[in-house]
Amino acid sequence: MIIPKESHLTPEQETELEAIASEGGIKLMKITGETRQIFLMIGDERNEEMVSRITGLDYIDRVDMVMDPYRLMSRTSGLAGHKVRLNGKIVGDGFTVIAGQCTIDPKNPNYFFETAQAVKEAGADCLRGGVWKPRTSPYAFQGDVKSLEILMGAKARTGLPVDTEVMDPEQLDAVLQHDVDVLQIGTRNALNYGLLKEVGRKIRGRKTAVLLKRSMHMGKIEEFIMAAEYVVAQGNPNIMLCPRGTTPAMDGYRNHPDECIAPLLKERTWAPVVVDPSHSVGKASYVPFACMAAASYGADGIIVETHVSPRHGIGDDPKQAVTPDTLARIIRDCRAIAAMQKSHMGHLHVTAHG
Ligand code: PEP
Numbered sequence: 169m170i171i172p173k174e175s176h177l178t179p180e181q182e183t184e185l186e187a188i189a190s191e192g193g194i195k196l197m198k199i200t201g202e203t204r205q206i207f208l209m210i211g212d213e214r215n216e217e218m219v220s221r222i223t224g225l226d227y228i229d230r231v232d233m234v235m236d237p238y239r240l241m242s243r244t245s246g247l248a249g250h251k252v253r254l255n256g257k258i259v260g261d262g263f264t265v266i267a268g269q270c271t272i273d274p275k276n277p278n279y280f281f282e283t284a285q286a287v288k289e290a291g292a293d294c295l296r297g298g299v300w301k302p303r304t305s306p307y308a309f310q311g312d313v314k315s316l317e318i319l320m321g322a323k324a325r326t327g328l329p330v331d332t333e334v335m336d337p338e339q340l341d342a343v344l345q346h347d348v349d350v351l352q353i354g355t356r357n358a359l360n361y362g363l364l365k366e367v368g369r370k371i372r373g374r375k376t377a378v379l380l381k382r383s384m385h386m387g388k389i390e391e392f393i394m395a396a397e398y399v400v401a402q403g404n405p406n407i408m409l410c411p412r413g414t415t416p417a418m419d420g421y422r423n424h425p426d427e428c429i430a431p432l433l434k435e436r437t438w439a440p441v442v443v444d445p446s447h448s449v450g451k452a453s454y455v456p457f458a459c460m461a462a463a464s465y466g467a468d469g470i471i472v473e474t475h476v477s478p479r480h481g482i483g484d485d486p487k488q489a490v491t492p493d494t495l496a497r498i499i500r501d502c503r504a505i506a507a508m509q510k511s512h513m514g515h516l517h518v519t520a521h522g
């Protein structure tokens with residue numbers, strides 16, 4: 169990984185750097201973070217002669233060899249200071265909340281508009297709404313492109329940034345045309361490397377962010393972080409990691425709750441962790457506790473299915489959406505817990521080093 173001295177190289181410097189790399193059999197991928205650009209070396213970066221030629225350039229600060237398999241996502245990567253923002257606000261500052269319906273019902277857009285306004289009033293930072301849905305049965309409601317207009321209408325009314333899931337290149341093009349703020353990659357596609365690459369490539373140079381769910385099969389933590397690496401390696405590091413429960417489920421729960429991996433993820437990577445308690449526990453009455461658990465494990469935020477009238481919802485909403493008044497209490501309590509968690513971390517830090 170090549171770290172320049174200044175935040176950006178001039179076009180002439182970039183051309184020179186590329187030429188040296190190419191002579192050494194290396195391809196460069198430019199990753200544009202919030203404050204700086206870094207260059208990922210693709211190929212055998214142990215070519216000592218090439219590395220010393222690059223290190224010798226007066227506009228290059230250093231060439232780092234990152235030992236983790238996830239070179240960009242690693243805490244030791246040149247991207248470690250990168251911040252992901254939603255509507256200009258750093259994800260994690262003040263505990264970020266994404267909330268809204270699992271599924272937008274194209275036949276009842278008013279429910280979504282009411283939900284959007286209500287989650288805003290409850291204090292959410294971003295609105296979620298499922299346009300297309302990954303369903304176990306091919307005969308179940310698969311979503312409807314009409315719901316994309318409803319989602320954008322709710323964004324215009326509330327001013328909240330919006331999140332929706334994409335599952336294929338056609339959906340990806342549609343959401344990018346509408347400038348959807350957060351592209352959700354669901355648990356079923358979390359290891360669909362073709363889609364991960366395509367999403368990464370299409371959001372290069374844009375402010376768009378990705379919320380990557382953890383694959384539901386209890387894979388290794390590396391597998392999750394490497395999936396994020398696929399997206400980020402295409403040039404846009406605006407990624408959030410989303411534990412959402414794994415399978416086999418804990419008896420009686422929808423999945424096996426995994427908000428406890430937040431500290432582990434934060435130790436290994438710089439990316440914000442946004443936990444999905446709704447799909448993890450799968451039952452509205454358990455959701456507030458799972459949200460608070462996520463906050464106490466040090467998550468940067470949560471994504472919570474919320475509906476003004478869950479029993480009139482479709483998809484997951486009747487069983488696991490909370491109402492906006494419950495959401496308001498969740499947000500109040502999670503923000504208080506997040507502040508306590510930070511002071512506890514500060515204490516641990518002092519005792520560990522002092
Ligand atoms: C969802 O967010 O509604 C959803 C389908 O999520 P997951 O991919 O985690 O199942």
Ligand code: MN
Pocket residue numbers: 270271447473483484
């Ligand atoms: Mn859902």
